[in-house]
Amino acid sequence: xxxxxxxxxxxxxxxxxxxxxxxxxxxxxxxxxxxxxxxxxxxxxxxxxxxxxxxxxxxxxxxxxxxxxxxxxxxxxxxxxxxxxxxxxxxxxxxxxxxxxxxxxxxxxxxxxxxxxxxxxxxxxxxxxxxxxxxxxxxxxxxxxxxxxxxxxx
Amino acid sequence: xxxxxxxxxxxxxxxxxxxxxxxxxxxxxxxxxxxxxxxxxxxxxxxxxxxxxxxxxxxxxxxxxxxxxxxxxxxxxxxxxxxxxxxxxxxxxxxxxxxxxxxxxxxxxxxxxxxxxxxxxxxxxxxxxxxxxxxxxxxxxxxxxxxxxxxxxxxxxxxxxxxxxxxxxxxxxxxxxxxxxxxxxxxx
Numbered sequence: 244x245x246x247x248x249x250x251x252x253x254x255x256x257x258x259x260x261x262x263x264x265x266x267x268x269x270x271x272x273x274x275x276x277x278x279x280x281x282x283x284x285x286x287x288x289x290x291x292x293x294x295x296x297x298x299x300x301x302x303x304x305x306x307x308x309x310x311x312x313x314x315x316x317x318x319x320x321x322x323x324x325x326x327x328x329x330x331x332x333x334x335x336x337x338x339x340x341x342x343x344x345x346x347x348x349x350x351x352x353x354x355x356x357x358x359x360x361x362x363x364x365x366x367x368x369x370x371x372x373x374x375x376x377x378x379x380x381x382x383x384x385x386x387x388x389x390x391x392x393x394x395x396x397x
Numbered sequence: 398x399x400x401x402x403x404x405x406x407x408x409x410x411x412x413x414x415x416x417x418x419x420x421x422x423x424x425x426x427x428x429x430x431x432x433x434x435x436x437x438x439x440x441x442x443x444x445x446x447x448x449x450x451x452x453x454x455x456x457x458x459x460x461x462x463x464x465x466x467x468x469x470x471x472x473x474x475x476x477x478x479x480x481x482x483x484x485x486x487x488x489x490x491x492x493x494x495x496x497x498x499x500x501x502x503x504x505x506x507x508x509x510x511x512x513x514x515x516x517x518x519x520x521x522x523x524x525x526x527x528x529x530x531x532x533x534x535x536x537x538x539x540x541x542x543x544x545x546x547x548x549x550x551x552x553x554x555x556x557x558x559x560x561x562x563x564x565x566x567x568x569x570x571x572x573x574x575x576x577x578x579x580x581x582x583x584x585x
Contacts, residue, residue: 315479315573316477316479326440330464332441332442332443332444332445333443333444333445334445335443335445335577336477336575336577338477339475339477339575339577340577359441360441360443361439361440361441361581362440362441363440
């Protein structure tokens with residue numbers, strides 16, 4: 244929509260109005276990592292962007308290698324305050340949604356890549372990732388790239 | 398599900414979904430076709446079903462009930478199994494909830510095609526084929542990887558999703574099979 248103004252005062256008023264009523268949307272990626280401890284269950288709160296609300300389009304996960312002996316994989320699930328504690332997804336096997344490989348050393352494994360998962364986190368929202376490493380024999384480091392849009396004031 | 402348009406107003410995000418079927422779905426969910434839905438009314442969701450085989454059972458059935466008050470639009474499934482890749486992969490299948498048919502019909506969003514009983518048995522290659530989205534394969538190069546397979550199905554409010562899993566008859570391994578059902582939830 245194009246609005247025409249004929250005076251500088253009206254233009255200023257229009258800009259001021261935009262600042263009050265509009266939000267700026269831009270592509271935004273952020274990376275978070277945490278460690279899943281072998282033999283344990285736990286949870287880590289993932290800091291969300293502090294600049295504004297975040298619309299998550301999906302994520303890409305990479306993790307250090309775990310023994311490829313066919314044993315049960317680590318599992319994670321996402322919980323956000325906005326969705327409520329009973330509104331999360333189920334525990335997902337990490338290797339089914341991530342790139343098995345090495346962050347610390349060695350060549351990455353076969354790339355799984357980006358995975359669609361649409362969620363909206365308001366600015367004040369809090370995201371917690373619960374993990375289950377009870378089947379692991381070694382700790383693994385998980386790195387998640389969250390990709391989406393960030394909404395901030397102009 | 399395709400999102401046609403999305404925008405933020407105040408602290409609320411609004412999304413307008415595309416496709417006539419989904420508009421009918423939304424209509425069945427008490428929204429008008431084409432009406433934008435606040436973000437609190439839709440979100441991605443993953444449900445997981447687990448089977449333990451070889452511990453005295455050659456086949457098992459698992460089920461879950463989707464969240465009450467929400468319609469679940471399944472867009473893909475994937476599966477994973479513990480144990481070695483030995484060429485004797487187990488098989489799974491998904492059964493349609495018989496109650497679902499009535500619920501969807503009652504919501505005026507059902508169709509005869511949705512009354513299909515099940516997928517039939519599908520053999521896992523630790524999923525449905527690494528790197529071969531949408532088709533089955535026997536690729537042995539990356540047996541740990543399982544990618545989602547396109548699978549569109551709609552489950553009504555608090556509908557039952559039932560999966561069956563069975564070992565290969567010559568397989569002597571103990572296996573835990575995990576089936577991920579991926580999709581969207583829409584608030585009724």
